[in-house]
């Protein structure tokens with residue numbers, strides 16, 4: 001079956017393809033030239049549904065969308081749904097990670113705990129939709145470590161691990177990530 005992955009983020013598209021283990025023929029919204037809908041909701045679940053619905057209706061294919069982000073406890077959950085926006089129009093995640101570090105320094109607290117969230121939504125063209133959410137807890141580390149993964153991976157140390165997502169083998173990240181946890185819930189919801 002052909003599925004459109006409703007993302008323009010190559011890092012996400014790669015991880016979703018790995019998690020789906022080539023069980024479907026995947027095409028991305030970027031490859032189909034689909035427009036990017038405005039992410040106007042205030043929750044990951046809401047924005048995942050917007051993206052899946054838009055891609056399914058525009059393409060006539062079943063669509064899978066991922067809305068995700070980093071939440072920092074001491075920052076009241078920021079950047080959260082604004083995680084991509086903190087990197088600015090040039091998608092500069094070195095800048096976004098510095099911004100997290102600076103905001104944390106300004107709090108003068110000791111709490112470095114954070115979590116990643118991934119909402120996955122599946123929508124059928126002109127039909128129903130299903131949405132689930134996965135969460136992975138961890139700790140922030142500064143300076144950033146590693147160059148693998150994408151986004152905020154170099155400053156995120158998953159709970160109980162010694163390597164940041166930026167240092168970890170991609171297969172290891174894909175086995176434990178917020179994205180993988182959401183995918184397990186999606187399978188359960190669809191069975």
Ligand code: ITT
Nearest residue numbers: 007008009066067068069070083084150151152153
């Ligand atoms: P699409 O909407 O086109 O899918 P996007 O990058 O704009 O791409 P989001 O609005 O969901 O997607 O923003 C998610 C951001 O959160 C993403 O750009 C990363 O910076 C961050 N993020 C999500 N998952 C991550 C992960 O596994 N590792 C590191 N950063 C992650």
